[in-house]
Amino acid sequence: LEAEDAEALVRALEPVHAADIADIIEQLGHDERVALVRLYGGELDGEILSELDEGLREEIVGAMSPTVLADAVRELETDDVVDLIEDLDEPQTAAVLRALDDDDRAVVEQSLSYPEESAGRLMQRELVFVPEHWDVGQTIDFLRNQEDLPEQFYHVILVDPRMRPTGYVTLGRLMGSARKVKMVDIAEDSFRTIPVMQDEGEVAYAFNQYHLISAPVVDADDRLVGVITIDDAMVILDEEHEEDIMRLAGVGESSLSDRVIDTTKRRFPWLAVNLVTAILASLVVAQFEDVITQFVALAVLMPIVASMGGNAGTQSLTVAVRSLATKDLTSANVWRVIRREAAVGLINGLIFAVVMGLVGVAWFGTPLLGVVIAIAMVVNLVVAGLAGVIIPVVLDRLDIDPALASGAFVTTVTDVVGFFAFLGLAAVMLL
Amino acid sequence: LEAEDAEALVRALEPVHAADIADIIEQLGHDERVALVRLYGGELDGEILSELDEGLREEIVGAMSPTVLADAVRELETDDVVDLIEDLDEPQTAAVLRALDDDDRAVVEQSLSYPEESAGRLMQRELVFVPEHWDVGQTIDFLRNQEDLPEQFYHVILVDPRMRPTGYVTLGRLMGSARKVKMVDIAEDSFRTIPVMQDEGEVAYAFNQYHLISAPVVDADDRLVGVITIDDAMVILDEEHEEDIMRLAGVGESSLSDRVIDTTKRRFPWLAVNLVTAILASLVVAQFEDVITQFVALAVLMPIVASMGGNAGTQSLTVAVRSLATKDLTSANVWRVIRREAAVGLINGLIFAVVMGLVGVAWFGTPLLGVVIAIAMVVNLVVAGLAGVIIPVVLDRLDIDPALASGAFVTTVTDVVGFFAFLGLAAVMLL
Numbered sequence: 001l002e003a004e005d006a007e008a009l010v011r012a013l014e015p016v017h018a019a020d021i022a023d024i025i026e027q028l029g030h031d032e033r034v035a036l037v038r039l040y041g042g043e044l045d046g047e048i049l050s051e052l053d054e055g056l057r058e059e060i061v062g063a064m065s066p067t068v069l070a071d072a073v074r075e076l077e078t079d080d081v082v083d084l085i086e087d088l089d090e091p092q093t094a095a096v097l098r099a100l101d102d103d104d105r106a107v108v109e110q111s112l113s114y115p116e117e118s119a120g121r122l123m124q125r126e127l128v129f130v131p132e133h134w135d136v137g138q139t140i141d142f143l144r145n146q147e148d149l150p151e152q153f154y155h156v157i158l159v160d161p162r163m164r165p166t167g168y169v170t171l172g173r174l175m176g177s178a179r180k181v182k183m184v185d186i187a188e189d190s191f192r193t194i195p196v197m198q199d200e201g202e203v204a205y206a207f208n209q210y211h212l213i214s215a216p217v218v219d220a221d222d223r224l225v226g227v228i229t230i231d232d233a234m235v236i237l238d239e240e241h242e243e244d245i246m247r248l249a250g251v252g253e254s255s256l257s258d259r260v261i262d263t264t265k266r267r268f269p270w271l272a273v274n275l276v277t278a279i280l281a282s283l284v285v286a287q288f289e290d291v292i293t294q295f296v297a298l299a300v301l302m303p304i305v306a307s308m309g310g311n312a313g314t315q316s317l318t319v320a321v322r323s324l325a326t327k328d329l330t331s332a333n334v335w336r337v338i339r340r341e342a343a344v345g346l347i348n349g350l351i352f353a354v355v356m357g358l359v360g361v362a363w364f365g366t367p368l369l370g371v372v373i374a375i376a377m378v379v380n381l382v383v384a385g386l387a388g389v390i391i392p393v394v395l396d397r398l399d400i401d402p403a404l405a406s407g408a409f410v411t412t413v414t415d416v417v418g419f420f421a422f423l424g425l426a427a428v429m430l431l
Numbered sequence: 432l433e434a435e436d437a438e439a440l441v442r443a444l445e446p447v448h449a450a451d452i453a454d455i456i457e458q459l460g461h462d463e464r465v466a467l468v469r470l471y472g473g474e475l476d477g478e479i480l481s482e483l484d485e486g487l488r489e490e491i492v493g494a495m496s497p498t499v500l501a502d503a504v505r506e507l508e509t510d511d512v513v514d515l516i517e518d519l520d521e522p523q524t525a526a527v528l529r530a531l532d533d534d535d536r537a538v539v540e541q542s543l544s545y546p547e548e549s550a551g552r553l554m555q556r557e558l559v560f561v562p563e564h565w566d567v568g569q570t571i572d573f574l575r576n577q578e579d580l581p582e583q584f585y586h587v588i589l590v591d592p593r594m595r596p597t598g599y600v601t602l603g604r605l606m607g608s609a610r611k612v613k614m615v616d617i618a619e620d621s622f623r624t625i626p627v628m629q630d631e632g633e634v635a636y637a638f639n640q641y642h643l644i645s646a647p648v649v650d651a652d653d654r655l656v657g658v659i660t661i662d663d664a665m666v667i668l669d670e671e672h673e674e675d676i677m678r679l680a681g682v683g684e685s686s687l688s689d690r691v692i693d694t695t696k697r698r699f700p701w702l703a704v705n706l707v708t709a710i711l712a713s714l715v716v717a718q719f720e721d722v723i724t725q726f727v728a729l730a731v732l733m734p735i736v737a738s739m740g741g742n743a744g745t746q747s748l749t750v751a752v753r754s755l756a757t758k759d760l761t762s763a764n765v766w767r768v769i770r771r772e773a774a775v776g777l778i779n780g781l782i783f784a785v786v787m788g789l790v791g792v793a794w795f796g797t798p799l800l801g802v803v804i805a806i807a808m809v810v811n812l813v814v815a816g817l818a819g820v821i822i823p824v825v826l827d828r829l830d831i832d833p834a835l836a837s838g839a840f841v842t843t844v845t846d847v848v849g850f851f852a853f854l855g856l857a858a859v860m861l862l
Binding site: 017019020023026027028029128140143144146148149150151152153154170171172173175176208209210211213230231234235237241242244245246248249250251260261263264267268270272274275277278279281282285289292293296297298299300301302303304306308310311312314315317318319322327328330332333336340343344347348351352355356359411419 | 454559644712727761
């Protein structure tokens with residue numbers, strides 16, 4: 001298909017959804033991508049740009065001619081333009097802004113004045129609202145006389161005379177009610193407003209927790225300034241999850257279409273931290289060189305204790321980090337959760353202690369060695385359970401993202417404790 | 432508050448959203464929970480039940496009297512009843528079904544006839560549709576004459592004479608159009624139907640990918656049987672993410688409110704798998720007992736090689752598993768991704784090889800030892816990068832969930848290769 005046949009390409013991509021075209025572009029190699037943009041250029045519309053991965057957007061926008069870019073951008077809604085512009089550099093941003101007409105540019109510039117990742121950046125400014133004292137008939141007539149209603153809206157927001165939202169009515173409810181019914185009487189029970197400066201993660205949490213479909217955004221004086229709809233919240237929820245998974249694995253933001261050098265740079269810091277903690281653990285091992293020289297079996301069994309501790313630690317760590325993110329782990333239940341993790345560690349520790357004790361004896365024929373590894377196993381699994389909860393909770397209290405930093409701390413603790421318990425006990429009992 | 436004062440409790444919880452009450456219940460200990468249900472019983476409505484964690488639901492429903500349960504259930508929409516019932520055991524299910532009126536029971540029973548986690552279970556059966564040849568005026572009159580429109584709906588579905596959906600119109604568009612306009616002329620461009628047997632994960636993916644707000648569900652003959660709305664898709668997306676994170680950490684489905692024994696059981700299998708793989712790695716170490724006895728420094732440095740490999744493996748593994756889940760990693764780009772991971776592993780491997788080589792020499796004063804650990808580091812990081820992509824891709828092709836199983840395989844590979852490369856090289860070069 002990449003045989004320079006622009007027409008065939010355009011025809012082939014005609015029925016494909018913008019999101020899928022963006023995915024195809026992401027899967028191409030760099031050279032093919034340049035070729036595609038050159039051939040497909042004119043058809044690359046704003047929607048495809050919105051769907052592209054942040055890293056790639058800059059590359060593609062850079063490869064587009066200014067007039068094509070201007071065409072592409074003009075057909076987007078203002079919140080999509082804001083989303084697009086956020087990740088571009090100065091000259092590209094200026095080019096996009098120039099392409100907009102005056103009204104849209106003012107709106108986009110105002111959105112950009114809110115901090116990144118805030119509700120203000122996320123919201124749409126096309127609003128549908130009526131005074132709270134209106135009835136259904138008035139509202140329907142008003143809506144039907146509007147020149148340009150937003151393309152997507154699901155609620156009519158009710159406002160008081162000072163533009164403060166006081167409730168909203170779903171369009172379905174509005175349709176199904178008699179003309180004489182007061183709007184306030186058919187307003188939804190669960191009505192929440194979102195402060196314009198709220199973090200987008202909190203916004204997504206609120207949508208998910210309270211099953212919101214759309215929510216009015218208010219400024220510091222509680223006045224209506226925009227509206228956020230569930231589809232935007234869903235995108236954010238998806239991004240936040242992705243971030244959490246990637247952070248837990250020490251990968252940082254990343255995507256398959258990043259260049260090798262960027263990926264290498266992103267993964268480097270976590271590996272560097274890991275190297276330092278691994279050296280710490282090695283220093284513990286170094287204290288016991290004498291015992292190891294006499295009982296080389298210790299060197300053979302050592303990795304097992306560390307590995308089991310690391311795994312158990314990751315298990316409770318992951319549960320704790322997620323529970324913190326979903327606000328299920330709070331000061332109200334933190335002690336119970338800690339006791340619980342210790343208990344789980346103790347039970348699993350006892351079971352694996354018996355298993356490993358037997359393996360140790362069978363393998364090396366030294367009953368004392370079995371006892372040593374068994375005790376070390378129990379100690380390490382209990383400590384892993386405790387560290388897996390306590391470390392993320394403490395980091396969270398200190399306002400450090402637990403997903404990002406806990407892993408390194410927890411493995412350090414389990415490695416150090418594991419080696420120390422195992423080799424220390426061995427030194428005491430076997431020498 | 433738990434001072435047996437039922438009235439104060441009810442008053443205190445009056446303004447709290449059902450989702451938050453469910454969260455409070457989840458955070459209580461078992462005894463407090465029983466006390467709460469006893470005191471708060473009558474007020475525990477269906478909405479709170481729907482919001483509760485699956486594990487707890489059974490406990491709470493079991494503690495409720497049949498009449499209270501019946502009251503609670505009757506006020507729910509049918510899709511929420513289905514969701515509630517799925518996790519209950521036989522007698523409880525029967526009790527809930529008895530509480531419903533005949534129509535609702537028939538609907539619920541039919542939903543339950545679809546496989547678990549399918550679109551059929553997720554969909555609502557309250558539908559709003561009109562013949563495709565109608566105009567806006569006819570549709571509005573029809574809607575306004577309906578007795579009971581669903582509480583939440585955002586689109587009017589257009590169907591052909593054989594009940595096959597052919598498009599949909601948003602309520603906002605309907606409101607904003609003149610009465611004479613044909614419905615088909617204002618139908619949305621991006622219209623997708625969902626097969627009733629489709630997996631709910633695929634449904635959530637489609638909503639997220641194509642920014643759907645609601646989508647008609649069709650049976651095998653393409654006939655309209657239900658509708659899924661974005662709020663349900665968002666819940667599923669959230670659950671799927673949660674599952675992925677938990678599986679990657681080897682935790683399985685779990686929540687803070689599970690009992691200690693359940694949590695222990697869930698975490699046990701993964702630890703058992705890990706024990707086996709750790710023993711495998713130990714067997715490799717055991718082959719080199721002689722070298723270790725002579726150079727105990729090897730035992731000290733050994734954990735560093737394994738730990739770096741494990742971490743690098745987890746990094747590429749996590750990216751690969753997520754990319755498979757989001758369909759960004761496909762057969763079209765798998766080779767490029769594999770080459771990329773190998774390159775990233777090589778670059779980071781070379782950097783850390785230099786660092787660790789120097790550390791090794793400085794620490795133990797043996798240049799050859801530095802060379803050994805440096806080479807082992809490069810080998811292990813490249814292998815980690817490769818294993819981190821290839822293993823999940825192969826598992827995915829074999830229809831095994833890569834999130835669940837990859838971790839164990841990748842760490843086994845990195846441990847075995849790491850120890851073998853490090854100790855093997857040492858045996859060749861130092862002895």
